[in-house]
Amino acid sequence: MSGPAQPGWQRAGLADALGALGALVSPAAGPGAPGGEQADPVSDDTTVLAESLRQPERFGRIYDLHFPGIYGYIASRLGPDDADDLTAETFIDAFRRRASFDPARGSVRPWLFGIATRLVAQHRRAEARRYRALARTPVEPDPGGHDERVAARVSAQARREPLLRALAELSDDDRDVLLLIALGGLSYEEVATALSIPPGTVASRLSRARRKVRGVLDTPQTGQTGRPNGHGASHASH
Amino acid sequence: MPAIDDLEVIRELLAGKPPSQDVNDYVKSRLTAVIAADSDPGAVRSPRREPRSHRTVAEAARRRRRLAWRSAAGVAALAAAAVAVVAVVAPVARRDDVDTTAYVVKRVSHALSAAEPGEIAQMTVTTRGAAIYGGKTTTTTAEEWSNGNQWRLVTYSPDGRPLYDEGFGTSSLYTLVSYQARTWARQHGLGFGPSGVSVLPGPPGCQLTPAAASPLLFAYGLPGTRSASSSLPSTVARDLRTAVSCGALVDAGRQRVDGTEAIELKSRPGSPVSKTVWVSQSTYLPVRVVVRLSFGKLPGREQTADFTWLPQTAQNLAKLTVPIPAGFRHVPVSSAVLPILQQLPALPTMPTGWPNKVTCLGPDGPTCTK
Numbered sequence: 276m277s278g279p280a281q282p283g284w285q286r287a288g289l290a291d292a293l294g295a296l297g298a299l300v301s302p303a304a305g306p307g308a309p310g311g312e313q314a315d316p317v318s319d320d321t322t323v324l325a326e327s328l329r330q331p332e333r334f335g336r337i338y339d340l341h342f343p344g345i346y347g348y349i350a351s352r353l354g355p356d357d358a359d360d361l362t363a364e365t366f367i368d369a370f371r372r373r374a375s376f377d378p379a380r381g382s383v384r385p386w387l388f389g390i391a392t393r394l395v396a397q398h399r400r401a402e403a404r405r406y407r408a409l410a411r412t413p414v415e416p417d418p419g420g421h422d423e424r425v426a427a428r429v430s431a432q433a434r435r436e437p438l439l440r441a442l443a444e445l446s447d448d449d450r451d452v453l454l455l456i457a458l459g460g461l462s463y464e465e466v467a468t469a470l471s472i473p474p475g476t477v478a479s480r481l482s483r484a485r486r487k488v489r490g491v492l493d494t495p496q497t498g499q500t501g502r503p504n505g506h507g508a509s510h511a512s513h
Numbered sequence: 514m515p516a517i518d519d520l521e522v523i524r525e526l527l528a529g530k531p532p533s534q535d536v537n538d539y540v541k542s543r544l545t546a547v548i549a550a551d552s553d554p555g556a557v558r559s560p561r562r563e564p565r566s567h568r569t570v571a572e573a574a575r576r577r578r579r580l581a582w583r584s585a586a587g588v589a590a591l592a593a594a595a596v597a598v599v600a601v602v603a604p605v606a607r608r609d610d611v612d613t614t615a616y617v618v619k620r621v622s623h624a625l626s627a628a629e630p631g632e633i634a635q636m637t638v639t640t641r642g643a644a645i646y647g648g649k650t651t652t653t654t655a656e657e658w659s660n661g662n663q664w665r666l667v668t669y670s671p672d673g674r675p676l677y678d679e680g681f682g683t684s685s686l687y688t689l690v691s692y693q694a695r696t697w698a699r700q701h702g703l704g705f706g707p708s709g710v711s712v713l714p715g716p717p718g719c720q721l722t723p724a725a726a727s728p729l730l731f732a733y734g735l736p737g738t739r740s741a742s743s744s745l746p747s748t749v750a751r752d753l754r755t756a757v758s759c760g761a762l763v764d765a766g767r768q769r770v771d772g773t774e775a776i777e778l779k780s781r782p783g784s785p786v787s788k789t790v791w792v793s794q795s796t797y798l799p800v801r802v803v804v805r806l807s808f809g810k811l812p813g814r815e816q817t818a819d820f821t822w823l824p825q826t827a828q829n830l831a832k833l834t835v836p837i838p839a840g841f842r843h844v845p846v847s848s849a850v851l852p853i854l855q856q857l858p859a860l861p862t863m864p865t866g867w868p869n870k871v872t873c874l875g876p877d878g879p880t881c882t883k
Binding site: 338343351359362366409442456488 | 519521532
């Protein structure tokens with residue numbers, strides 16, 4: 276169900292509009308798209324959420340749209356053991372609080388990521404354990420990449436442990452911003468909505484976090500956007 | 514050296530596998546139950562969550578379990594998006610069982626998947642009320658071990674003497690020792706079909722077969738000489754996982770089983786094979802299984818299997834090997850098998866409609882039919 280645009284929808288920049296159009300043409304999300312939930316127009320889930328107030332079962336559509344992205348985000352931060360329960364709690368919490376959702380503040384997606392992030396925040400120790408476990412995990416070679424890309428990746432993988440340590444040592448607030456962008460694929464504005472903070476604070480936290488991470492990677496950055504698949508690149512490279 | 518995108522590196526570093534259908538079903542079932550409760554004004558609402566930022570991970574895990582037990586009270590009006598697990602279980606289950614069952618099923622299935630390759634299932638199987646040995650109705654016991662494709666079964670007489678010892682080992686050899694005849698035999702091609710091909714494959718999405726659900730899981734006689742590989746003891750973990758995942762079992766509460774806090778999962782009423790599985794509340798691995806089988810008016814049979822899950826130590830792995838006692842005579846398999854089979858009663862004849870009617874019941878009864 277895709278209705279006409281309604282007042283109150285603030286996003287839908289050019290990139291999002293193109294993404295939505297592409298999704299309509301090709302329902303499957305591209306492999307590089309963080310989470311598969313961008314396969315539907317942004318406006319759709321806002322309307323569906325409103326409908327779910329009268330027809331609760333309509334919330335199932337919200338789940339279908341956003342489950343892969345939310346699960347992937349939580350699983351990347353906490354690992355698969357906790358991700359299923361926390362993903363369930365994210366959607367249950369969202370369902371119970373759906374009446375308080377304000378479409379004027381943004382779309383459903385950052386709202387869900389905000390709930391997920393708050394739940395993740397209650398498992399900081401599990402997140403730290405995951406980083407330590409990943410640091411001990413041997414890296415599997417990537418057989419199919421382009422030479423330069425593989426070389427860059429190998430170089431980065433050599434710094435795996437310090438990078439994970441750097442992630443663990445970030446402040447909780449900085450890490451949330453960094454990972455909402457890196458893992459959730461959210462834009463500045465969406466992160467601001469998700470965390471209920473001003474966009475300027477998002478920018479400063481992201482800048483601080485990336486500076487520390489880049490310090491570990493020890494490689495000059497040349498205009499990287501943080502959104503290698505191109506979608507929403509302008510948001511994260513500010 | 515090209516520049517490295519730090520955000521891409523982070524994403525690649527932390528990204529895991531995409532969620533499995535099992536995870537999707539589990540998460541969806543929890544949400545669906547809440548939605549259904551909201552849709553049903555008469556349903557008892559799940560309690561709202563309390564802030565838990567101060568709780569430890571262990572406390573949170575325990576609380577998650579408790580919440581899973583308590584949540585999702587009303588499920589009569591299941592939403593259209595209900596998943597198969599809920600749909601299969603819900604019609605007969607009490608309302609507040611649904612979410613609990615889905616949660617337990619998930620945990621048991623994961624625990625069995627994890628245990629199957631790594632741990633040795635040791636079972637003490639007691640069979641009661643059935644003519645098993647010497648044509649008499651009596652109680653006998655057997656010790657079984659299984660790990661992957663390896664298995665071993667020692668059957669004892671009512672007075673506790675070993676009757677025969679058979680197994681399938683690492684060298685793909687079936688070995689049988691008859692303590693009565695003081696003989697032993699070995700042969701390739703018996704003992705196990707490594708693929709565990711079901712004799713009666715179930716319909717897609719519901720692979721529970723009569724063989725998997727029947728007491729053949731704890732076979733008596735000489736299972737290694739049969740062709741029904743799916744019913745061999747070595748598939749214990751797989752069969753249990755199938756039964757659990759198929760939705761044939763419903764949470765029936767908590768009990769203490771030999772000092773272990775356990776969750777009871779029961780097959781639903783009317784099932785031709787009644788199976789009760791108790792799983793540990795801490796490990797979600799089965800600690801006891803009771804199977805009752807009745808063929809119409811024919812005498813029923815009840816088997817109880819007590820499980821111990823053993824680590825793969827050299828000592829425990831040795832239990833999978835059939836020892837050849839000194840002084841026993843080597844004979845062809847047929848010579849070892851026949852005297853034993855002659856003492857076993859024939860299995861009851863399957864009634865009409867069996868095994869076409871399987872125990873995986875749908876909303877309106879046995880929908881998983883061939």
